[in-house]
Amino acid sequence: MLSRTRNLMAVALVGASLALATTLSAGAASAAQPVSKGNNIPVGQGYMGAGYAQDTKGQLAQPAPGQVTPNASYPAGIDVSHYQGSINWSSVKSAGIQFAYIKATESTTYKDPTFNANYLNAYNARVIRGAYHFARPDLSSGAAQANYFASNGGAWSADNLTLPGMLDLEGGCYGKSAASMQSWILDFYNTYKSRTGRDVVIYTSASWWNSCTGGWSGMYSRSPLNVAHWTSAASPTIPSGFPFWTFWQYSDSGSVSGISGAVDRDRFSAGTDRLLALANNTP
Template sequence: MHLNGPLPTRRPTPPPAHRRTLARRWATGAGMLGAAFALLLGTPGTATAAAKLPPKNEVRPGEAWMGSGVREEQQPPGGIGTLSHGDGVQGIDVSHWQGAINWNSVRGSGIQFAWTKATEGTSYKDSRFSANYSGAYYAGVIRGAYHFARPNSSSGATQANFFASNGGAWSRDNLTLPGVLDIENNPSGAMCYGLSQTSMRSWILDFYNTYKARTTRDVVIYTSPSWWNTCTGGWSGMATRSPLWVAHWTSNHTPTKPTGFTAWTVWQYTSSGSVPGVAGNVDRDKFNGDRSRLLALANNTP
């Protein structure tokens, strides 16, 4: 039997009983080898092991994910099993760090929506975006794309155009959510990317205006209370423009909102969640409303 390697050294034919034992051993070895290849290649229907996340403050450009900066300021709660977190319309957010995902299993576990990383800055595209975006769609998960902001590398307009051209587009098909501007603590350097509060406000508004001109949609803003209050001065200028996705990893019944926002639309309540079909930890999210309101957000209807 050939197992993608050199043939074993020929030996005298063993007696029948030994031949059966040897065959079982070869079959076991082949099965283990096949399972290893399936794990490495991400066979459909299985979730490959998630990659190990880089240490804090060592996230290189292109490697960031939703929450990679939030962990600089928050610690994941010890448990997330409270009713206030686990009930309602549940979702996740993912990137290449989760590896291959079994989206049918994800949907079967009750997850109704997901945002997946598409782009970062002006030159990075997530390697698993296409697989995640289409996989979620065909499994019936209401999906969307997000852009990890790097305000120190280019203008808001430049990054919004890059995002819209590489996964951030939108269509009214009952399964596509508007794009997300992920703007949070810099996981690779200075918290506010070297921008003043005034400059940061202008950068965000520039991104918003450009994205809306490209897609007709208001971009969703993902951020944490600490970052928004520090780097924008608790700016209220986006409260009537963008739905808020607040990152607050807590066991409390409700999240703390950034100053300047009066309501939250999505709540990322932990970075250490568990969902069938996803290997390792995954961010867990909750929508502030029932499924009909989630579909209204997706389809841009009242």
């Protein structure tokens, strides 16, 4: 997530929105994508982007100050955890941020200490928000972690302001074969959907997905994709097995009013109406 250590299927994008999302995902972007840095992240210290090698930072093209960001006409978002400290969500909203993913849990033992405040305060500021779970496939089953997530902030409600939960997959393959990782992810998905009625969003990079699942296509018809590719190029490199992206984490060193220090910057793949459709589980 931070520079300091760190598809409902693509929402039912129809007509022009679907065509646009597909076009944006086509082809490889010019900058290097995040790559896995291994399984050495202590429990509690995971966040979106923590599992990607820091020695690639100097190679990742970042948007210059004031530059138009990728897909700039569509909703802007961020993702946060306790590393961002206290957040002024009213200022975040005023800065044009329409959605946020907020870390809730990791494994079956850790809940982010700022989650409750962030989740409530984002809601009160009318920022469409969702919770995410940092996966630890080495420590327990997908079902166990999905249940912990759903019971500790990862649930969903049709209130116009809540996105489906997100599964953060990164940080190495955790000693699992591609087939075993596929089974773990599907176990998490099935349990989460049984608990919440929603399809879990998957956050990952092309490098992690292709390496750790073998470029598995088994989730593209189930899960919206949030792809990690820090670049100022017009489109990200997406994992094999996914035809397009729904969210794109394009920078890990953004700046937003109301947040001290760097924060990840994200984009949605269509207009605000489609973001609301994803939040409300409507076609």
